[in-house]
Amino acid sequence: MSTKDKTNLETQEIDLAVISNKIAGFFQSISTGIFKFIQFLIKNIVILGILFVIGFGLGLYLDRTNKIYDHEIIAQPNFGSTDYMYSKVELLASKIRQRDTVFLKAIGIDKPSNLLKIKIEPVIDIYKFISSGDKDSNEQNFELLKLIAEDGDMKKIIEEKTTSKNYAFHLISFTTNKISNRKDIIEPLLKYLNNSTFFNQIQNVYIKNTQTKITRNNEIIAQIDGFLNTYAKEGATSKSSTTINIQNTQSINGKLKLVLPILFIALYMMIYFFISFYKKQSAKNK
Numbered sequence: 001m002s003t004k005d006k007t008n009l010e011t012q013e014i015d016l017a018v019i020s021n022k023i024a025g026f027f028q029s030i031s032t033g034i035f036k037f038i039q040f041l042i043k044n045i046v047i048l049g050i051l052f053v054i055g056f057g058l059g060l061y062l063d064r065t066n067k068i069y070d071h072e073i074i075a076q077p078n079f080g081s082t083d084y085m086y087s088k089v090e091l092l093a094s095k096i097r098q099r100d101t102v103f104l105k106a107i108g109i110d111k112p113s114n115l116l117k118i119k120i121e122p123v124i125d126i127y128k129f130i131s132s133g134d135k136d137s138n139e140q141n142f143e144l145l146k147l148i149a150e151d152g153d154m155k156k157i158i159e160e161k162t163t164s165k166n167y168a169f170h171l172i173s174f175t176t177n178k179i180s181n182r183k184d185i186i187e188p189l190l191k192y193l194n195n196s197t198f199f200n201q202i203q204n205v206y207i208k209n210t211q212t213k214i215t216r217n218n219e220i221i222a223q224i225d226g227f228l229n230t231y232a233k234e235g236a237t238s239k240s241s242t243t244i245n246i247q248n249t250q251s252i253n254g255k256l257k258l259v260l261p262i263l264f265i266a267l268y269m270m271i272y273f274f275i276s277f278y279k280k281q282s283a284k285n286k
Contacts, residue, residue, distance in 0.1 A: 044272065048265055055261030062256045068116070069179060069245045073172040073186065074123065075193075076240075079206045082170070088193050089120040089172060108188030111178070115185070118174035122167040179245050190240065 041048070077085050095103045096115055104112035176185065252259050 040269070040272065044268075047268065051264040051268055052261040055259075055264040056257050059256030059258065059260040062260075063254050066177070068253050069176050071174050071176065071180065071185065071245065073189070073240050075170050075172055076168055077170065082166075085170065085193060086120055089118060092189075092192065093118050107192040110184065114176045114178045114180065116175040116177060118172065120170055120172045123169040123171050125167055125169070 075085065092107075096112075096117055099112075101112040104115065109115060172189070174185075174189075
């Protein structure tokens with residue numbers, strides 16, 4: 001074997017030895033860390049236990065006293081007033097975020113501090129969308145759906161804001177921190193949505209158009225009268241279905257009895273290890 005080959009072999013052996021030592025040192029550091037962590041738990045078991053009990057008790061109390069409730073209204077806009085309804089809900093949402101209690105009380109909500117947020121979104125029903133109009137519009141909607149399917153991005157299109165406003169039903173959902181009833185929250189919201197000069201103008205236009213159809217179709221005047229009377233009495237969000245007081249368990253709602261003990265223990269451990277690290281570094285510097 002040449003001197004060069006011997007040198008290369010010795011170099012490879014040294015490299016393997018270095019790598020082996022590094023791997024062994026890595027696992028040794030993990031073992032040391034685990035051992036120190038176990039030592040920490042044993043040494044501070046009483047403090048950690050106390051923090052867990054305090055956190056669990058406080059979390060249990062807060063879970064029982066601070067409950068969040070979700071409520072829903074399914075609305076069907078009349079007279080082509082979908083955009084109007086969305087703008088009214090968005091205005092109300094901004095007033096809630098700003099905690100404008102004067103505005104909220106003015107529209108009939110006696111306890112505005114209980115209302116946390118509100119939003120509106122369409123109830124997506126593509127089949128209802130296709131068959132919602134007359135024969136010609138239904139065919140146009142169907143052709144539109146075919147084009148969307150060919151494009152391969154149907155989900156994005158049917159959920160897009162411009163498209164979604166053409167659905168028949170829309171979900172108004174809001175959140176409160178107290179149990180509510182229809183009189184406290186539902187009726188003021190419906191009244192707020194239905195009362196507007198702009199909406200009344202739209203309503204009058206629809207009524208006049210309907211009256212014109214009545215004069216041209218005397219043979220079905222009774223049916224048209226019933227149709228007109230129904231629409232004249234209904235507001236912007238007729239045929240509403242409501243669901244209230246659904247307890248909200250998202251995020252940490254109702255889970256504080258578990259979150260707080262973990263949080264307290266984690267904070268204690270962070271402070272403990274920081275102080276330990278600082279002491280060791282100070283000793284080294286000295």
